[in-house]
Amino acid sequence: MNYFSTDFRLGILGGGQLGKMLLYDTRKFDIATNVLDPSKDAPSQYGAHQFFQGDLMDFETVYRFGKTVDVLTIEIENVNLDALDKLEEEGLKVFPSPKTLRLIQNKGNQKDFYTTHNIPTAPYKRFSDIEALKTAATANEVTMPFVWKSAQFGYDGNGVKVVRSITDLDVLPNVECIAEVMVPFKNELAVIVARSASGEIKTYPVVEMEFHPEANQVEYVICPARIDSAVADKARAIALQVSEKFNHVGLLAVEMFQTQDDDVLVNEVAPRPHNSGHYSIEASYTSQFEQHIRAILDLPLGNTDSKVAGIMVNLVGAEGYTGQVYYEGMEDILAIEGVTPHIYGKRETRPFRKMGHVTIVNSDMTKAREIAQQVKETIKVISK
Amino acid sequence: MNYFSTDFRLGILGGGQLGKMLLYDTRKFDIATNVLDPSKDAPSQYGAHQFFQGDLMDFETVYRFGKTVDVLTIEIENVNLDALDKLEEEGLKVFPSPKTLRLIQNKGNQKDFYTTHNIPTAPYKRFSDIEALKTAATANEVTMPFVWKSAQFGYDGNGVKVVRSITDLDVLPNVECIAEVMVPFKNELAVIVARSASGEIKTYPVVEMEFHPEANQVEYVICPARIDSAVADKARAIALQVSEKFNHVGLLAVEMFQTQDDDVLVNEVAPRPHNSGHYSIEASYTSQFEQHIRAILDLPLGNTDSKVAGIMVNLVGAEGYTGQVYYEGMEDILAIEGVTPHIYGKRETRPFRKMGHVTIVNSDMTKAREIAQQVKETIKVISK
Structure with missing residues (x-):
């Protein structure tokens, strides 16, 4: 072709x-x-x-x-x-096929899939609606606190909630859901796997994700993750296992938890370019977007290694501002070396809306991390 | 703003x-x-x-x-x-201003500008038309061989011709022109200078250009140039001098000759992103295109250093093929690590037409140069 x-x-x-x-x-x-x-x-x-x-x-x-x-x-x-x-x-x-998408669209099915294929994941129970979950919680069949997840249509922290008491359930929508055991973890990790139509497979390095505690959105993605190489190897191996079982074509972003005992549990996957791979535009030999195109068109996959250390900072709408967006501090961050803003092109900001991201690249990871912090403290997505 | x-x-x-x-x-x-x-x-x-x-x-x-x-x-x-x-x-x-463009559009004016500002350039004479040049050549006022250049509208080897005898002049168009002394040179070099509206200035590293002997089009652009650091410093200093004198806003690509005696002579300039800077998309912290935008919008300029070695190969239409383009060998070059093709989107190929370019990046320059050769020998722009 x-x-x-x-x-x-x-x-x-x-x-x-x-x-x-x-x-x-x-x-x-x-x-x-x-x-x-x-x-x-x-x-x-x-x-x-x-x-x-x-x-x-x-x-x-x-x-x-x-x-x-x-x-x-x-x-x-x-x-x-x-x-x-x-x-x-x-x-x-x-690509991805509707079969792959059907498995992934429903978090209950996705969790069952991991269980069926012996892929490590946090223990969970499925519920057809909120009443069924309330009944189970009242009967102590699920232990508080747990993580409630809507089975469908959740993204970026929507459809995910930590439940600490029965009354917390009252504000949740009446939809199919899962209740997942809260696993104490050291790190959230992610690995992007590329698989072409003819089966060529490559993995990107393990990245480390830091979440905003309230919004449950990623604040920093750090590549490579500053973790033990044994843990990194384990995470990459598990991501490959997930990729093989899904038999997807294109990218598969595999989000994982590194537990206190250095176990690696699969959280969820996305069969497409992913926020955790945005750093690759500036830092990698092949960006995740080019790689996705290569994979679905069955072209040879590109090198997933990094040229330099990369850190991504999400640009989300600041609390208290709604309306025509204004990127306060843009000139200041553009004056810092190795800083690339990506502005998504949404005219209206609102609290926690994903408006863009900034990539920081540097040959030295420690320096990159310092600059990332500086960027985060300098730029603000507001309206005027 | x-x-x-x-x-x-x-x-x-x-x-x-x-x-x-x-x-x-x-x-x-x-x-x-x-x-x-x-x-x-x-x-x-x-x-x-x-x-x-x-x-x-x-x-x-x-x-x-x-x-x-x-x-x-x-x-x-x-x-x-x-x-x-x-x-x-x-x-x-x-940006660039019409004043800058007017100086550059006419190669006679451009050469006079270098002379006025003591910028080293190959000796030349200006002629209002081909008859005036013929008269001078017949009277031995210009020495053969020399380089004929059309004063206006030349690009990519059009409007440039080596003249070895009076009869060579018969095929040239009757336009304003210059006759330039043929300087034996070791290398063709280029430096891109970025200058913002408020006067911030940065230079990219010196690149080395290898030309196709017949088509007079660049075949390889190599960054950094594999030259003595003293020569590189001289080239960068002269490029800065040219930039200051033009007082341009935006990019200025300065093409130069390195003579046998390691003198550096300015050949010509382009006040915009340039073929000699295409490598920067993959190799540099800030691509020349982003830099041009930063400069003309008076945003802070980005880091012009390279993450890795970069080599660019032009993709020009192969001789003997005219019609709907076909990129023979594309899959083969995509299978090589660090290879990024850029396809410009011209449907019709013809001999020597610029159809795209390929960037090769590698942490090791020697390896990059080997791969560039391999790419050049593998891909062919033809029609089927």
Whole structure:
């Protein structure tokens, strides 16, 4: 298949920041793209060859969009899977496959999948709705505190809540969910695995994630993780095991916990470019976005090593500000060496909204970490 | 001034590959752009917020385009300067300024400028037309062989010819020109200087350029140049001197010869991102395209150091092929570590047409050079 400067058309479901960053590399390779997103202001409207506005959960919209392309991928998991099934049946290449997406879309199924395949994960129980969970909690069949997770449609801390008492359950939505044992952990780690259509596999280095305690959003992603090499090897091996069992095509971001005893437990996965891999644009020989394109088009995978140490700081809307965004301190951070802001293109900020990220690269990790802190303390996403 | 996710609009005259690569960084910063290019198939039609088709040499077209933007830059020198003068008079920020462009557009003026400012350059004579040059050559007022250069509109080897006999002059166009002494040189070098609106200045490392002997197009650009540090220092100092005298805003790519005696002579300059800086996308802390944007918007300049060694190979149309392009050997080069192809998005290939480039990065320069050779021998721009 010839992709470069031809009539070949790659479809991307979702036009957010991940789609936007994918388009840097489709443009670089001159691979033509169609993008579907519900918002006319989607960040990916620029850079695509054709942009379609439409509902990603609507069967007809997704099916008809799929008919305009030669290979279909996603930048968000919440898309109409029945449409993908039908497109795949009719011969379209869909990566990740609807089968993979179906397993991942539902956190209950995802956890069961780990259990079935002997992949270490925190103990959990599934519940069809909040009443069933309340009954179990009242009967002490689940132990407080535990982590409540909505089975579907959760992202960036939405759909996840620590439950410390029965009354905490009263504010939760009445949806299918899981209750997961709270595992005390030292670190949150992630490994991105790339797997091409013909089965070539590469893993990126283990990264370390620091979360904002309240918003439950990643604050820093640090590559390489400052952990023992034995733990790093274990995390990479488990990520590979997960990748093999999912048999996915494209990227699989595997989020993990490093426990107090240096066990590694799988938390969850995302079958696409991931926040934990944004550092790779500046730090790696091959960015995760280019790698995803290589994988789904069955091109040879690129080198996943890093040129330099990389740290990513998320730019989220500051509390107390809603409206036209203003990036306070941008000039100050641009004056620091090795600092690259990525502005996603959302005009309106609101508290904790993901508005962009900043990558800090340096040949020296300690220096990079210092600069990351400085960046974080300098830039503020507000409105004026 | 606030550029990020606002109504601010940057205008780019020219929509070729340089514009296309500039747009990666305007997208990254979410700076809105308008692009003007004569071709509806221009590579920069994707990624701009608005694309206008029109003649860059037409006063009205350029003037009206300028009225749609807040800051105006170029990716090609051959644009209507009278329109830029008028826009600048009316208060538009135009970088580089029409004054800088006027000096550079005419190679005779450019050479006189070097002479006036004591900047070392190869000896030359100016001629108003080919007849005047023939008269001088017949009277032995210029010595054969010499380098004939069209004063205007030359690029990529067009408008440059080595003249070895009077009869060589018969095939040359009847235009204003210069006759330059052929200086035997060891190396062709280049330094890109970035200068911001408020006068901050940074230079990129000296690169070494290897030219295709027939097509007079760059084959390899090697960063850092494998030259003596004393010569590198001299080249950087001369580039800075040129930059100061031009008083430009934005990038200035300074092409130079290293003579047999290790003198450094300025050949010519380009006041914009340049082929000799393409390596910077993968190898440098700040790519030349991001740097150009920082400079013209008066943002702090980024670090010009390299993370790793970088070599660029131009992808030009192979001789004997005209038509729908096919990149033979693409999968083979993608399988080599540290290899990044950039495909400009031109559907039709023809002999020596610039179709793309490939960057090779490696922590080891010797290894990078070996891989560059391998890439060059593997990929071929043909039609099928």
